[in-house]
Amino acid sequence: MINEQYIELITAYIDDSITSEQRVRLNDLIDKGEIDIDIKQMEATYKKMGQLPAPEPSDQMREAFYDMIGNEKEQQVPQKSNTWINRIEELFAPKKVPRMAFFTVIFLVGMFTGNLLTPFQDYQQQMDQLSGEVSKMRQVMMMSLLDNQSSSERLKAVNISTDIQTADKRVVTALLKTLNNDSNVNVRLASIQALLHHAENPRVRRGLIRSISRQTSPQIQVALADAMLALQETQSVDELQKLLQQNELDSTVRDKLKNTIAALS
């Protein structure tokens, strides 16, 4: 039976976490014959395990996951309101108060607080309406500026999109169109940053991935590789590899892509 202290040394050796001090000690114990196990063979077996193949999951698994998220989101809203209503019901449950008196009191309190809060509600409604209008204005402004001849105006448009809280389909499509078709590199770079603000949207992530092999500018190629790394988007590996196969690729970009693929694989 091997001493448990030696196991500590052997396992550190096997997973390559052994310190130089431990290595000296291990060699010493082997030389003295206190450890008579073929640790090289053990290490080889451990390393060989890395060559064992495993298949890739199917697309159905991804689809099932996103369906589950969709269903959960649908249930989220009614659940919240139910809880809220239940809590109020629990708070005001008329256990001891006679029913009629209870409802009369509730009616009077309702009228009183209703009158008291009307100005506040009006104010709140106005604020909501105003912020909704500002958001719509931003969208309209962004769309019209994106069609402008001047690249600085288009750059402004892309920057405006980062102030929009939740980008709808139109905004995302416009930004992706800019990324894929705009003639100016700076505008395209800014559109990547703008799209990253909305990275939780699967449409945005898919659009960014599809854009990789369409780009010819080294700056954009590197920026997209960085974006994939920041999002840990393993789905992008195929597109990055497609780009890597292009002969006329810049050598810096080539290195960058190789590093990104290695980090994501």
Next chain:
Amino acid sequence: MNSTSDNALMLKVKEGDLDKLGLLFERYNKRLYHFFYRLTHRRDLSEDLVQGVFERILKYRNTYTNSGSFATWIFQIARNLQADHYSQNSPCEQADRDIEWEKLEGDNIIFEKEQQQEQELELLQQAINQLSDTKKETLILSRFEGFRYKEIAEIMGCSESAVKVRIFRALQELEVQMKELKRNGYD
């Protein structure tokens, strides 16, 4: 905390931003699938178990405390789920792959290097399949998932030294099993 770190994303999920779970799914689905596949050798079951992990995360998202690494937390869930599955189902449904000696020996000519490697890997896989679940899980978490011994101890709810002993014993057993399988195959 980095806003795109696993822990930050999970906290967002806890707050109700369910889209962030999509990012975590993209980061972990393959790792979890391979973990389950290496334990069960069944594709359909492995996919169901991955789905099960994310179902549990959704269900119990409010209990997430951000007190340690997200990776160890999700693999704890994975491990529990797999154990629950086998406590409810018969373990005999596990795929059992026999070595196809005839196929590997080809036309009974001297083994080429490639064939030899393939044969060695088949043997190794067969030997791993014969390990106990605990040893197999420990080896998989260490070799394939790249967890340090301390993290494995956290996932498996045991001491770090117990993990090291399991790795050591598992590798010793693999050596013995492989020799045994080779001998049976050639006899």
